[in-house]
Amino acid sequence: LTATTVIATPRQEPITPIAPVRITEPAKVELGKQLFFDPRLSMSGVISCNTCHNLAFGGTDNLKTSVGHKWQAGPVNSPTVFNASYGLAQFWDGRAADLQEQAQGPIQANVEMAMPHNLAIEVIQSIPGYRKQFEAIYGDKNVSLNNLTDAIAEFEETLITPNSRFDQWLLGDNDAISVAERKGYELFKSSGCIACHNGPAVGGTMYQKMGLFGAYKSSSPSQGRFDVTGIEADRYQFKVPTLRNVELTYPYFHDGEAETLGEAVDLMGRLQLGRTFKETEINQIVAFLSTLTGERPDIDLPHLPASGINTHRPEPFK
């Protein structure tokens, strides 16, 4: 709103504004959206991507760890899908190169949707309304995992939250953030948070060890990058998460152990910077972080296409 009318000089800062999406393939985005909301991609017929990445909220489920197929608890906290495309890789441990590769994971994962890929493809293929869209977009009436995940990824790339108050300030609107929020940002830079949380997504650009100035104690089995590379130096290295919309993505850290933003900031100070913040400092940083909440896209709930007569029916209790 304000941001677009302001003509002052944009600020040169280590955090840069995120641009609104320009949608170039609307049909593919629409297909991807349908798939994102479709519980028929799960064995039970009740779990969709949106169950754990609620787009009505912050793109997460706001649980310590997710509830998946048959009410199983997942091992780690669900990260937001908003602005995920800015990440250098996907997942806390970066084990998927990009959104398309990532999307293969949860469908088949037993603690998430528990749907074998061949059955997922068969189900989508059996739904006339999907077959038609795949044919129109990919020129192939056979649905493939490749095209299915391509469509989901294309949709996810539209999940950008521009025009946060902080972006407005970056673009030159001096009044977009308060004095306390501004102080919080200065502290965020001067104390060193910015070394890890930077770029357009305020994170997502690197892996870093959790617990530089003392071990981080967690009950989570995840060992971060080490689980992917097996390299000792990668133990407990996690992708630095985006801090955009962070006030909506509680609880915090890969294990979801920190319930509030104040708690997370306090711990970051101690463990990543060897510094104990005063309460006023924590409050200022939290105030700054809340200026990173952007405009969530307006999403029309899709009208999912009807199952065919031979569409394999969900089996929640098998």
Next chain:
Amino acid sequence: LTATTVIATPRQEPITPIAPVRITEPAKVELGKQLFFDPRLSMSGVISCNTCHNLAFGGTDNLKTSVGHKWQAGPVNSPTVFNASYGLAQFWDGRAADLQEQAQGPIQANVEMAMPHNLAIEVIQSIPGYRKQFEAIYGDKNVSLNNLTDAIAEFEETLITPNSRFDQWLLGDNDAISVAERKGYELFKSSGCIACHNGPAVGGTMYQKMGLFGAYKSSSPSQGRFDVTGIEADRYQFKVPTLRNVELTYPYFHDGEAETLGEAVDLMGRLQLGRTFKETEINQIVAFLSTLTGERPDIDLPHLPASGINTHRPEPFK
């Protein structure tokens, strides 16, 4: 589309067109929509009304019986919320007088959302974005169960699906339905289905015994109206369900035992009319029923308000 431009004489039939909604209290509808989509009304934080009444599909979960809190199986099939306001009462056994009374059920029901009413109220009350809306709409900053369910019911009243091809035909557009579909409708009337499934919702106007010409065998514990009244004559009397959008609300009957519409029609013929339809007749009736699929409302996914710092956090595994 066509319907509105056609000026031929509306047909006089025992099924009447449904009118598009006129929204008189948009703020209340918006609040009700947020609550309908909000998983914080459940103990686990993952189940919302929309989980079992998926508005992206036919307003149901398309399961035999629902998956509720801790993956418990519900006792009966989830009916659609589309056009539910036309029902003479709510639930298969009519145990709630209206939508507002109905909405109290699932929040607290242990096999559904498992959230004690006082905790549900406390959670909503603790969310600043909700408090503000309740105060603006009801002039009371204390959220009450009465106002909460009033808002949900107001939203549900907008879940109307007008302008089906059958409605277009009723309004005078002769080409809106095919010859086979028309034959199916004639059979639906002449064989007696219309005696029970009539009115604007093609159902919802009365209770009837399931199994008039032979007992209906079901593994469901439900005894219909008898569970409410204790009157012997009410045993196995169920609310006649709406047949609008019935092609989207599989599986069928209160126990979800019939997987396809063909199966349901066949059984209705035998059990309610003592008549065995030929396959072509079943196909014609099924073809007619598919003309009852209306235009689902365009629903913008709500932007749910953020929890407050003291909002009770969900406990999926407790």
